[in-house]
Amino acid sequence: MANILKRFGDIMSANINALLDRAEDPEKMIDEYLRDIESDLGKVKAETAAVMAAETKAKRELDECTDGIAKMQRYAEKALMAGNDNDARQFLEKKAQLVKQQESLKQSYDLAAANAAKMREMHDKLAKDLENLQAKRDAVKAKVAVAKTQEKMNKMGSSISGAGEAMAAFDRMEEKANRMLDEANAMSQLNARGDSIEDLAKKYDMDESSSSVDDELAALKAKMGL
Incomplete structure (x- = not known):
């Protein structure tokens, strides 16, 4: 006890x-x-x-x-x-x-x-x-x-x-992907605006050359009575 x-x-x-x-x-x-x-x-x-x-x-x-x-x-x-x-x-x-x-x-x-x-x-x-x-x-x-x-x-x-x-x-990855997509779209839009100045000038140069040849060909035909 x-x-x-x-x-x-x-x-x-x-x-x-x-x-x-x-x-x-x-x-x-x-x-x-x-x-x-x-x-x-x-x-x-x-x-x-x-x-x-x-x-x-x-x-x-x-x-x-x-x-x-x-x-x-x-x-x-x-x-x-x-x-x-x-x-x-x-x-x-x-x-x-x-x-x-x-x-x-x-x-x-x-x-x-x-x-x-x-x-x-x-x-x-x-x-x-x-x-x-x-x-x-x-x-x-x-x-x-x-x-x-x-x-x-x-x-x-x-x-x-x-x-x-x-x-x-x-979210950061998605933001980066969106930025890349925006840049690609912008570049595509720039490319869709047409030829550059140099390409455009060459086209007109080609037109002038072709016109000179046509004039010379017409003069030669007239001289030969054709």
């Missing part, structure tokens, strides 16, 4: 939050604490029931002794009224024995009652502390669930951030 109380006291007096902060798995750790405390509480409950039973037995024996004293007193009185002094003496002797026994039984009962009261108080405190730890466990598990959700969201946020960078890179 002393070991149970010492271990339970160590758990309750320790900084549970600090222990949980250092734990890799707070849920698992607090569940282990609770299992140990529930086991200890079961042992305390059994011990408390035994002490309370001892109290009940001591009280019953004391009450029986007290009733016996009162009974011997009544018998002694009846014997005296009947004129039987010897019977009355025997009843009073028995009463005296019961009175001495009553003192011992009273001491035993007082001790048993005190022990039972202490055990009940101890049991009730352990039960209340266990209830508080169970509430703390629920709070810890809720916080762990929130933390895990936040961790998942953080990972998703990182993925989204990477996707955003990829989209930005695609």
Whole structure:
């Protein structure tokens, strides 16, 4: 019993939050604490029931002794009224024995009652502390669930951030492709405007040469009478 109380006291007096902060798995750790405390509480409950039973037995024996004293007193009185002094003496002797026994039984009962009261108080405190730890466990598990959700969201946020960078890179590539296309279209438009000045001049040079040959051919025909 002393070991149970010492271990339970160590758990309750320790900084549970600090222990949980250092734990890799707070849920698992607090569940282990609770299992140990529930086991200890079961042992305390059994011990408390035994002490309370001892109290009940001591009280019953004391009450029986007290009733016996009162009974011997009544018998002694009846014997005296009947004129039987010897019977009355025997009843009073028995009463005296019961009175001495009553003192011992009273001491035993007082001790048993005190022990039972202490055990009940101890049991009730352990039960209340266990209830508080169970509430703390629920709070810890809720916080762990929130933390895990936040961790998942953080990972998703990182993925989204990477996707955003990829989209930005695609946008830059698309912008470059558009610029190349615009330049190609501009060049095509320039090429579609016609021949250059040099090409255009050559065309007229060719026309003048052809005209000179035609004039010379006509003059030669006239001279020959053709």
